[in-house]
Amino acid sequence: MLSHEQIWAAIDRLAERYGYSASGLARRAGLDATSFNRSKRIGPDGRKRWPSTESISKVLAATGASLDDFLRLVDTRERPARAMVPLIGLTQAGSGRPFTDEGMPTGGPGWDEIEFPDLGGDRAFALEVQGDSMMPLYRDGDVLIVSPTASVRKGDRVVARLANGEVLAKELRRRTARTVELVSLNPAHADRTVPLAEVAWLARVMWVRQ
Numbered sequence: 001m002l003s004h005e006q007i008w009a010a011i012d013r014l015a016e017r018y019g020y021s022a023s024g025l026a027r028r029a030g031l032d033a034t035s036f037n038r039s040k041r042i043g044p045d046g047r048k049r050w051p052s053t054e055s056i057s058k059v060l061a062a063t064g065a066s067l068d069d070f071l072r073l074v075d076t077r078e079r080p081a082r083a084m085v086p087l088i089g090l091t092q093a094g095s096g097r098p099f100t101d102e103g104m105p106t107g108g109p110g111w112d113e114i115e116f117p118d119l120g121g122d123r124a125f126a127l128e129v130q131g132d133s134m135m136p137l138y139r140d141g142d143v144l145i146v147s148p149t150a151s152v153r154k155g156d157r158v159v160a161r162l163a164n165g166e167v168l169a170k171e172l173r174r175r176t177a178r179t180v181e182l183v184s185l186n187p188a189h190a191d192r193t194v195p196l197a198e199v200a201w202l203a204r205v206m207w208v209r210q
Helices: 004-017 022-028 053-063 067-074
Strands: 084-090 112-117 125-128 143-147 157-162 166-173 179-184 192-195 199-209
Touching: 004 022, 004 067, 004 125, 022 053, 053 067, 053 143, 067 157, 084 192, 112 199, 143 157
Parallel strands: 084 125
Antiparallel strands: 084 112, 125 143, 143 199, 157 166, 157 199, 166 179, 179 192
């Protein structure tokens, strides 16, 4: 059974993962800045106030987190373990051979590390956004935590590296036996349909540090 404390704690953890305060997360989701304030969680009559499903849906859409991600935070009884995650810039990710054939970092020149909550069984690395090609969702300097071992479904935000070295951060529309259809996060950039044979690897965006 879900408790009032678990749901609000999950929202607080989600805000922390993305580098926001509770009010900052509310603003990012298009809500009133005071929506998630601790003073709003108990009514004047002492009754517990619960966040609406609409509010949670807006928060997930704004951050790119999935419902599964949120539910994992609901069930967390301790502070999550932390780990060092390999980090590289998106521009550097497209040059040379910084990745293995499985889409994992080689650990060679250009790689750095950042501390991040451990994602458990998912192997992950970090990509720093450079430029404005992913505005308004991701900004210059944002850090995407991605995993090439996580399952990917329609509607997930993903990073794809092509055989020619091009790196794309988009939303997965459809994947068939022959092609991968990707929707641009920035309306100024075109959607892409890429032959599957030209995709070196496809990694799901797990979290964003903004």
